[in-house]
Amino acid sequence: MSVVLSKHLPLLASAPDGIQKLRGLILELAVRGKLLPQDPNDEPASELLKQIAKERVLQEANGTGKKSKPTPPVSKDEQAFELPDGWAWVRFADVTSYIQRGKGPDYADKSDYVVVSQKCVRWYGLDLSQARWITPESFSKYDTIRLLRGGDVLWNSTGTGTIGRAVVVPSLEAGQVLVADSHVTVVRSVLMSPIYLWRWIQSPSVQREIEGSASGSTNQIELATSTVTAHPLPLPPLAEQHRIVAKVDELMALCDRLEAEQADAASAHARLVETLLGTLTQSTDAADLAANWQRLAEHFDTLFATEASIDALKQTVLQLAVMGKLVFSGTEQQWQTLRLDAICSEIVDCPHSTPKWTPTGKICVRTSQFRPGRLDLSSSRFVSEDTYAERIARLRPEANDILYSREGGILGVACRLPPGVELCLGQRMMLLRPGREVSPAFLELVLNSPVITALARANTTGGAAPRVNVATVKAYPIPLPPIAEQHRIVAKVDELMGLCDHLQADLATARQQQARLADTLIEYALEAA
Numbered sequence: 001m002s003v004v005l006s007k008h009l010p011l012l013a014s015a016p017d018g019i020q021k022l023r024g025l026i027l028e029l030a031v032r033g034k035l036l037p038q039d040p041n042d043e044p045a046s047e048l049l050k051q052i053a054k055e056r057v058l059q060e061a062n063g064t065g066k067k068s069k070p071t072p073p074v075s076k077d078e079q080a081f082e083l084p085d086g087w088a089w090v091r092f093a094d095v096t097s098y099i100q101r102g103k104g105p106d107y108a109d110k111s112d113y114v115v116v117s118q119k120c121v122r123w124y125g126l127d128l129s130q131a132r133w134i135t136p137e138s139f140s141k142y143d144t145i146r147l148l149r150g151g152d153v154l155w156n157s158t159g160t161g162t163i164g165r166a167v168v169v170p171s172l173e174a175g176q177v178l179v180a181d182s183h184v185t186v187v188r189s190v191l192m193s194p195i196y197l198w199r200w201i202q203s204p205s206v207q208r209e210i211e212g213s214a215s216g217s218t219n220q221i222e223l224a225t226s227t228v229t230a231h232p233l234p235l236p237p238l239a240e241q242h243r244i245v246a247k248v249d250e251l252m253a254l255c256d257r258l259e260a261e262q263a264d265a266a267s268a269h270a271r272l273v274e275t276l277l278g279t280l281t282q283s284t285d286a287a288d289l290a291a292n293w294q295r296l297a298e299h300f301d302t303l304f305a306t307e308a309s310i311d312a313l314k315q316t317v318l319q320l321a322v323m324g325k326l327v328f329s330g331t332e333q334q335w336q337t338l339r340l341d342a343i344c345s346e347i348v349d350c351p352h353s354t355p356k357w358t359p360t361g362k363i364c365v366r367t368s369q370f371r372p373g374r375l376d377l378s379s380s381r382f383v384s385e386d387t388y389a390e391r392i393a394r395l396r397p398e399a400n401d402i403l404y405s406r407e408g409g410i411l412g413v414a415c416r417l418p419p420g421v422e423l424c425l426g427q428r429m430m431l432l433r434p435g436r437e438v439s440p441a442f443l444e445l446v447l448n449s450p451v452i453t454a455l456a457r458a459n460t461t462g463g464a465a466p467r468v469n470v471a472t473v474k475a476y477p478i479p480l481p482p483i484a485e486q487h488r489i490v491a492k493v494d495e496l497m498g499l500c501d502h503l504q505a506d507l508a509t510a511r512q513q514q515a516r517l518a519d520t521l522i523e524y525a526l527e528a529a
Contacts, residue, residue: 015518042237065097102180106138391424407467412456414447
């Protein structure tokens with residue numbers, strides 16, 4: 001690895017997707033001949049090509065190789081980069097005896113003949129737990145050349161998300177029979193390292209090219225066999241192929257260790273944050289809370305340096321608020337716990353009909369538009385005046401009413417309505433109108449607090465589409481301090497949430513800067529190589 005990379009490895013690895021970028025850089029340097037120095041004593045690739053050509057003729061003659069047509073040399077325009085001395089640009093067809101898509105089998109519940117599908121082809125290896133079986137009758141129609149061999153490269157050739165993924169078939173056990181289905185291309189190399197061939201396919205430049213060269217609809221893009229056959233390959237001398245493979249394996253193992261260390265560090269960090277935030281909720285009085293908060297404040301930059309840790313801080317702030325520990329005023333004994341329907345003047349469910357959408361008209365809000373305390377009207381859909389009138393018949397939404405999601409992926413989320421907005425309810429939500437003794441802002445934060453959110457999720461029905469029924473929501477136990485203290489709590493929560501938002505903005509900026517620096521280092525390393 002270059003001196004630049006070695007010096008800045010920690011920075012690169014800690015950047016967003018840094019280790020993944022590092023893996024890509026390792027592969028790019030490897031296939032360009034820049035990862036290791038060349039050995040002038042190596043037999044050049046031109047001699048290897050002569051041996052491969054002779055072997056291919058023999059295999060074609062005895063039926064173990066597929067007869068192929070001559071291919072044109074790789075033109076200058078097709079050469080992605082300049083090669084070291086002793087290397088050669090070739091096409092896949094020049095160094096293989098067989099390139100062929102598998103075929104669609106007649107599947108069996110179980111047999112001795114295993115069919116390898118795209119699901120089996122993983123970057124980490126061949127996963128036969130995903131394989132199916134072929135009927136003996138169907139298998140009898142397969143030519144011997146179609147049977148997979150150890151060293152075959154399998155290249156996924158169909159479908160968004162899987163196309164381009166490749167794997168090398170390991171040595172097979174005696175009697176083990178594998179064939180590929182029609183979505184997998186088999187590439188069988190001759191007298192060269194199949195692992196090197198696989199690493200070339202794995203390199204970022206090839207993967208980017210596949211995205212551009214694949215054809216077909218968005219849902220069923222194809223990597224044609226003709227594209228694979230004509231694909232250019234930078235071919236090193238055979239001895240250098242083996243050295244490259246060994247070095248890449250060594251560096252990928254280093255990346256694995258870095259990844260494991262990061263995972264361990266992240267887990268330890270999360271446990272530390274959880275423990276220290278727990279001291280806040282366990283505070284016994286104002287002095288204890290202040291002392292515990294000060295201990296956290298001294299290490300804010302270290303503790304709250306991830307999205308997860310900042311989210312945990314936000315949840316703790318809400319928890320402290322509803323426990324009466326965020327603002328100590330000497331009136332804690334005046335708190336009450338009342339049912340939600342006792343402190344709301346209205347609680348109504350949404351209409352149970354699907355809205356009839358129109359291009360323009362009145363806003364009909366959907367659960368996807370709100371998050372805790374935030375309503376996004378930029379993606380609004382509309383209904384007609386008549387539909388609007390039908391959907392507000394039970395209660396017309398007003399400013400400071402609370403939308404509450406009682407079903408789906410954001411179950412248990414509350415959001416106040418801003419002033420000056422006319423809308424009606426879509427589906428899977430309720431409308432709550434706070435009574436005079438409760439601040440709408442305070443009720444919103446209580447409903448979004450961990451205590452009530454956990455209560456909602458613990459009382460769902462509906463299986464695959466969990467939801468909480470109206471009766472359960474009405475019975476929520478709401479901790480309620482005097483109205484003056486509610487306002488003080490809301491003000492303190494707003495102040496601390498502003499701090500959290502500031503931390504998140506700083507984190508996002510830092511991550512962007514890290515990512516840009518990592519990209520710059522990678523570009524420099526490739527240019528300097």
